[in-house]
Every structure is written in structure tokens, then in C-alpha cells.
Amino acid sequence: MRATTIEGAQGTNPLVIALAAWLIPGAGHLWSGQRFKGLVFLVVLPAMFATGLALQGRLFPFELQQPLVALAAVADLGIGVPYFIAKALSLGGGSVLAVTYEYGNTFVIVAGLLNLLVVCDAWDLAAGRK
């Protein structure tokens, strides 16, 4: 399975695979031939992100004056295309008064951070380090 994996990604710039993995969760693993892993990431990460939004989580703005808010914004962006779709649909406004607000933020932020971990793994696969 590992040989197939490296073969699948052979000749492709790891940077391109990492970019695809960031934009579409699981795309890097699918590209590298790891279908099961890719499909799980493709389903679970956007589902976690969507759950966070449904729980009134907020997509934080890039406010450099507030470093923690800016860091949360970077984590939110980690999910890739779903972030831009949510922005385009005006989702992620967040409701501080909602009981689930902090839970929603946690789901959204962690989904983005987990996708960044998945991107690192896809990079390693593409570079032949795994």
C-alpha cells in the first residue's frame, strides 16, 4: 500500500499536493492513492466545520490588534474551501448570546487545525518521507 502511495504522488510537486490538501480536506491523500484516509478526511472535517457553524460558532476576522483573534482566524482558514463557502453564504457570524457559541468556535477552530495536520501528512506522503 505504501509503494502505491508513493507511486500515486510521484512526479507531482509536494507543494501542489499540500495546496490541494488545504483547499479540499482529504484531496492530498486521495491524490496520493490513500483513498480510505482521503474519504474520511473529506467527510469528517467539513462535517465538523459545519457542525461548528450550526452551533453558532464564529469565523473570526483577521484583526492584528488582537493577536488571539488573528490566530483563531488563521485556524478557521485552515479548513480551506469550506471556509470560503461559509463566508460567501454569510455564515459564521456567530452569536455570543447563544449557549453553544463557545462550543461552535471550538468545533470550527479545531476542524481547521486538524486539516492543517492532514496537510502536513499529505506533504510528507508526497515528499516520500512516509
Added chain:
Amino acid sequence: MQTHLGLLVLFAAFVSTIFAVLLRDEPRAQLRFGATLFGAFVIGAVAAGWLMLPLPL
């Protein structure tokens, strides 16, 4: 589902699934690692909550 415990279980399920699939290659190892992680999340959170019970709000 919007209870502390319900959301904790849902969060643990999401995170355990991702870590198990990411860090293990064999299906059986993924299942075992995922179940262990899920249990550690839920039991650890409940235990931490129980320990904090005497603390004032």
C-alpha cells in the same frame, strides 16, 4: 444533543476519528486507537469535571 455531554461526545468522536485515521495505517489499529482516544476524551473530561465539582464558580 445540545448538552455539555452530548457536544463533548460529538467533539471526541470527530477528533478521535481524524487522529486514528491519520496516525494509524491498518484498519484494526485505527479502530483500536480511535476507541482508546475516544474513551480517554470522554472519561478524562467527566473525571476532570467531577474533580472540579467542589470548586466555587
